[in-house]
Structures are given as structure tokens and as C-alpha cells.
Amino acid sequence: MSDKPEKFIDENGIRLDGRRVDEIRPMTVEMGVLTRADGSCYLEWGNNKVLAAVYGPRELHPRRLQRPGEALVRYRYNMAAFSVEDRIRPGPSRRSTEISKVSGEAFEPVVMKQFYPSAVIDVFAEVLQADAGTRTAAINAATLALVDAGIPMKGLVAACAVGKVDGQLVLDLNKPEDNYGDADLPIAMTEDGDITLLQMDGNLTVEEVNKGIEMVREGCEQIFAIQKAALLERFGTAEEEEVLED
Ligand code: ADP
Incomplete structure (x- = not known):
């Protein structure tokens, strides 16, 4: 691992x-x-x-796990053994289990599970190369994979982290900022701006958290635009794409 940089942000x-x-x-x-x-x-x-894949809706086995009034959404975040400098031991870890749980919950308000009683929708997020911010990257990819699978959704979900280095808040931490910074605050939100995931590592004041959330909102706006452009490219007509380019 590289050493801690003397300064993360220059005078400009x-x-x-x-x-x-x-x-x-x-x-x-x-x-x-x-x-x-x-x-x-x-x-x-x-x-x-990051590669995200969605399977379903399909019948859930064993049947005792089925939910009579809605589909079960399962989210599995996994880092490939070769995704970081040191090999990661394959299989679930405490970290990946936690990330899977909170990331799945980030889709709770948008996926219209009531249309598929007793079914399961499986979301797999595979990190092929990791460089800080993989849980947020995985959520951004999973959103589009869900839409690609034709799962009815009330809207998209975007995610981005904010953190603190050199006493300043910075959006979307890179690896040295993540390793040596004072805080890491990954956030996911819906298009309505409802926060569906918020985790925090490190120390921030209430004011910093509030300012950080606003910075993430701006970042997520950009991510929604990227996601929508991808949707247009995949499903839109040539005329619709032209409107976007103008
Ligand atoms: P996130 O990737 O969502 O930012 P963390 O803050 O836990 O999650 O991890 C930051 C970064 O640290 C990861 O993106 C990855 O580059 C690296 N990392 C995480 N876990 C491991 C691990 N077990 N071995 C090596 N590097 C790791």
C-alpha cells in the first residue's frame, strides 16, 4: 500500500x-x-x-421462504479474489454480508415487489476491480441491471460517498482518501431524494454530515443523468437520444 500523502488537496x-x-x-x-x-x-x-446481474422474478425455493404478498429481493455483494492487490479469500465475509444487507435495503422503496408474490428477485453485484467506493458503484450498477430485467420500479437509486481529508469534505473518495482520510460516508438515494442507505466511518460534525449529504445529492444527480443516458441508449429511439444530446 502507498504511504500517506502529505497533502490531499493543493492550494488551488x-x-x-x-x-x-x-x-x-x-x-x-x-x-x-x-x-x-x-x-x-x-x-x-x-x-x-463492477458487474451486476439480476435473475428473476422466478419461483423461490425452498417454498417456506416465499412471501405470500410480495417478492423477496436478495442482494449479494461480492469482491472477486483478484479485485484488490492482496488476494481476497473467496466466500462471504462479515464485510460482504453487511454490505449485501444494507445495499438490498437501499432498493426497498423503489422495487414494486407486490407484483410478484412468492417470487424471488436475485441481484448479484460482483466487484472485479476495487478502488474505494465499491458498495456505491455496485448499487449504481444494480439499479440499471434491475431495470434491464424489466423489474417494475418507482424510480432509480444512485449512490456516492463523501468523506473528509485535510479538514475538507470531498465527494466520491479515491483509494488514498479512503485509506487515510478522517471519514467515509456512503449514501444511496432515490430520485425523490429519499436516503435509503447511510453508513459512516470516522468522525464528522452534524454540520459536516448535513453538508456532506448535500454534496452527495449533487453527485447523485450526475449519476442519475448517466443512468438515464444508458437507459435511453438501451431502450430509447434515435429521436429520444437526439433530444437528450441537445
Ligand atoms: P467501499 O469499497 O464501499 O468503499 P470499504 O470502505 O470497506 O468499502 O473499502 C474501501 C476499499 O478498500 C475497497 O474499495 C477496496 O479497494 C479496499 N478493500 C476493501 N476490503 C478489502 C480487503 N479485504 N482486502 C484488500 N482491500 C480491500
């Missing part, structure tokens, strides 16, 4: 990777990359590479 307010404090890393997405999945999305965000 520019971070080590050239971004401003309120700027997210470049993000690209491609939907429908897996033919066997009902829905899929490959997402790159900075140096993160």
Missing part, C-alpha cells in the same frame, strides 16, 4: 487525482452485457469495475 483546491472537492470520478456504464441473466450492467467508476 485540486485533489491528487486532479478532481475538485465536489467532483465525482468518471463513470461509464453498459447494460445488457450478460445473455443468461434477465438483466445486467457493467459499470466502471474511476478504477472500480
